[in-house]
Amino acid sequence: MTDVMQVKQAGVEDATPQSTGKRHRSRSSVILLAIAMTLVTALAAIWIIPMLFALTTSFKSPTEIAFSGFSLLPANWVAENYLALFDGVSTYPVMRWFGNSLVMSTGHAVLMVVVVSIAGYGYTRMRFPGRDVLFFVLLAVSLFPSVVNLIPLYKVVQTLGWVNSPWAMIVPGVATAANIFLVRSFMSGIPREMDEAARIDGAGDFTIFMRIILPMIRPILIVIFLFAFTGSWNDFLWPTIVFNDISNMPITAGLQLLQNLFGDYTALGQLMASAVIAMIPTTALFLVAQRYFVSSLNLTAGLKG
Numbered sequence: 001m002t003d004v005m006q007v008k009q010a011g012v013e014d015a016t017p018q019s020t021g022k023r024h025r026s027r028s029s030v031i032l033l034a035i036a037m038t039l040v041t042a043l044a045a046i047w048i049i050p051m052l053f054a055l056t057t058s059f060k061s062p063t064e065i066a067f068s069g070f071s072l073l074p075a076n077w078v079a080e081n082y083l084a085l086f087d088g089v090s091t092y093p094v095m096r097w098f099g100n101s102l103v104m105s106t107g108h109a110v111l112m113v114v115v116v117s118i119a120g121y122g123y124t125r126m127r128f129p130g131r132d133v134l135f136f137v138l139l140a141v142s143l144f145p146s147v148v149n150l151i152p153l154y155k156v157v158q159t160l161g162w163v164n165s166p167w168a169m170i171v172p173g174v175a176t177a178a179n180i181f182l183v184r185s186f187m188s189g190i191p192r193e194m195d196e197a198a199r200i201d202g203a204g205d206f207t208i209f210m211r212i213i214l215p216m217i218r219p220i221l222i223v224i225f226l227f228a229f230t231g232s233w234n235d236f237l238w239p240t241i242v243f244n245d246i247s248n249m250p251i252t253a254g255l256q257l258l259q260n261l262f263g264d265y266t267a268l269g270q271l272m273a274s275a276v277i278a279m280i281p282t283t284a285l286f287l288v289a290q291r292y293f294v295s296s297l298n299l300t301a302g303l304k305g
Contacts, residue, residue, distance in 0.1 A: 051279065058082070058273035065268050081269035085277070093247060094274050097254035101233055102281065104169040104250055109228035112174040113221050119175065120183030120217075121209050125195060135184070142177035150241065157242055168242040169232060169250065179224050186220045187213060226289050230282050251278045 053072065057065065058081050060074040068075065085094045123135050153172055162168040190213065198208050214221075239253040246257065255278065258271050 054272045054275045054279075058269055058276050060269050062269055081273040082277075084270050085273055092254070092258055092270075092274075094251065094254065094258070094277060096247060097249055097251040098277060100166070100248060101250040101252070101278075104166050105229045105232040105281075107166065107170040108174065108232040109225045111170060112176070112179065112228040113225050115174045116176070116179040116183050116224060117214065117217065117221060118209075119180045120187050121205075121213060123180070123184045124187040125192075125208070125213070126205065135180075138177045139181065147237075150238070154241055163242055164245045164248050166248075169235070169239065172238070174228075179228075182220055182224065183217060186217050190216055222289055226285055229285060233278075233282055 056073055059077045059079065060068075061076065061078050061080065064075055085092070123131060157163060157168045157172070160167075162171075194212055195208050198212055203211070233250075234252060235250075236252045236256075239250050240256065243249045243253055246254070249257075251274075255271075255274055258274050
């Protein structure tokens with residue numbers, strides 16, 4: 001009986017440190033989760049509060065903005081700021097700028113997807129002398145700051161006659177090394193046996209690329225399209241350099257003119273309404289395509305269908 005009690009006591013003594021360690025680990029996990037949630041909430045608030053302020057201010061009347069002081073929600077919800085933007089096309093053509101940005105950003109994103117997908121196929125599936133060296137040289141060149149290329153790039157655009165033209169926003173930057181690297185990494189996860197089986201059936205490079213590779217890399221191409229569209233839409237420095245015709249400007253460059261035009265606070269509502277209109281495409285695009293971010297994290301996602 002004494003031996004049995006000693007064995008039970010020894011078992012309890014051995015189990016106690018293990019259970020204590022599990023409790024400590026569980027408590028540490030809860031603390032880390034709470035810290036992470038606090039940081040995520042703070043970062044989300046930093047991004048959401050300005051957008052919410054712009055949205056609510058766009059529905060305030062000029063009188064309320066000028067005399068009511070700071071308030072997040074308007075006392076009376078009015079749409080006159082948006083109506084002023086639609087009616088005042090000759091003075092501040094916000095909707096024309098919106099259309100210009102839509103055409104330029106969509107064209108830039110589509111062209112980038114075409115270029116980087118073809119380049120990625122060449123760097124992964126085609127064999128030619130100096131392929132890997134050329135790729136790493138491309139990566140090395142991309143390390144230079146983009147502002148270094150502004151003057152040479154402007155000279156090229158000016159020579160081609162693209163100043164004040166949508167092509168000045170569509171073509172430059174379509175062959176970024178980072179996106180080519182992403183596509184190359186994604187394609188590297190696709191077995192070459194699939195290419196070889198297609199070649200046995202008589203398929204060439206174009207058929208393999210269009211019918212086998214392209215459907216499998218769709219997740220990463222959608223992510224690249226989203227990044228390219230958002231980057232082109234939000235670009236501010238380059239449009240202010242290549243556009244001096246107000247009617248041809250994208251909306252980011254046009255908002256600067258709105259800010260100068262509406263220097264008084266009585267027209268701040270129209271400025272906020274313009275900013276809200278400018279946020280609509282990128283926000284909607286992200287909400288529609290956000291599920292592809294998760295699938296693109298796995299470079300072999302294309303093999304899963």
